[in-house]
Amino acid sequence: MPIYNKLVRDRIPEIIVATNKKYSMKVLEPAEHEVEIKRKLIEELKEYQEATSNEEAIEELADLLELIYAVLPLHGTTIEELEEVRVKKLEKRGGFDNGYYLIEVEDD
Template sequence: MGKLIRTKLKEKLKQRNPTAKFSTLSKNDLSIELDKKLVEEVNEFVSATNYENKNEELADILEVIGTYFELDFFDEKATRTIQDRKFKERGGFDKGIYYF
């Protein structure tokens, strides 16, 4: 079973394993794999036990989200507009309000 990797990791993997196989995904398959990668990175973020590790995983999450925008899977301006609207209507999470 394969997984989506960062572009510069390919060369390192080739050096370690000259018979390693790679392919370039179609846009549809890339969308599916980005979804899987986002879940993977979120799980790693949740599992991280210190600030440094959480920050590393948060950077990976942002990389995946940035890729969605860069490849036009989602429109960043439209997404930010929705984010702003939801904040105005519902507020944010910054006050730490917890509901029982």
């Protein structure tokens, strides 16, 4: 029996049951959940970096976004509040659309 020891999507247990396979799992406490979401974010980011097609890249970006949504309640916030912070930062400092790559800035 393969051992995974990783955070999985909420419907994975039901999908496994549908295949008539046995499994073991536990429900994580909030602190453990946050640790595992951070670990999963790294895993999914790596998969995004290794994507070789637009389709694969979009799949991995969707996974990253889902993990971000999942961690928000652990920080006492919502998607809407996150979006407000994103927009404020966008207005104050801009986005990343232009591809500017800073090399150096003269010291005072």
